[in-house]
Amino acid sequence: MGQLHISTDQAFVIEDGFIGWVGDVTNAPKTETIIDAKGRVCIPGFVDSHTHLIFAGARHQEFSHRMAGEAYQAGGIKSTVSATRGATDQELRENAAKLVAELHASGITHFEIKSGYGLDLETEIRSLAIASEFTEDVTFLGAHVVPEGVARADYLNLVTGPMLDQATGLAKWIDVFCDDGAFTVEESRMVLEAGIAKGLRPRMHSNQLKNIGGIALAVELECASVDHCTDLSQADIDLLAQSSTVATFVPGAEFSTRASYPDVRPVIAAGVTVAIATDCNPGSSFTTSMPFCIAVAVRELHFSVDQALWAATKGGARALENELGSLAVGSRADFALLDAKSYIDLAYRPGVPIVSATYVAGQKVFERTSN
Ligand code: NIG
């Protein structure tokens, strides 16, 4: 993974949403307007490469039962599916817009959104259409689980056939939940290969609930990213290290499902590119806070603070195969200002809302009015 480049008393000039000049504040050229950071820390905006923002309803009881000892199961997804199918486009759009505002408030400036709570042709396609109102990184996750009342083979035919045909114009990515209670490695291969044949780039959910061998498939199909990675073997780590596939960690999911946390140290030591994402969804990780994910990643997954900040910015960008996540000449002016003495406060001050303003392409999308 890359290194952070930290400097003090710097300024940058924004031209048409992009950074045109970076240098010492004393040499900064004159500009029409000035954003005075007033001693705050400026970081590249977080790049959240994994969210499920298109859904209706909530799963408070399921969470509460889990905290009382029940296990998390992939089947919980089905209760969100019923609520999502029953929601209007406007309800789904408003719920997503509220969550997007929360993402901005946590310093996230770019994010991916998946479908996957429709699981029928109409609701998957309208989910993708609504997602595309918020981001260009839209992911078709028709293969989240097999819905109630549909035979497995029929559903796989739908996902790899008519649903995929309509998803192709709306989505950039194809995803599958390759795990215990969801899809097998062979089924996941069918889904991803069908998407690849239609020009979608692959990514995967894998190794969350059980290691059923998804990493080898992710590497073989050159997935941009394989997400969760809660349970990785040394052989998986070696495979990832020889590939360009990013390992994306979602600490909010281990937190909210009371799963054991993975240890990222051998993964980073092997040279695997790593990212941190929120995985915001109503079941396993209902958080929109990247600082929270960073704090848990540092405390529990053994990221250093520097590694976690890199993984939540440049790592997320790598997972989405884009050039975001840094502040250099030519970068889009996506940044957050932290009301903090150091970026280390992202982990050192857990739960404290230190993000004080967020800018996307030079435009303010969030400002905290009180703390
Ligand atoms: O990324 N793992 C699969 N999908 C989601 C959770 C889905 C749910 O429980 O609603 C995830 O954690």
Ligand code: FE
């Ligand atoms: Fe997910």
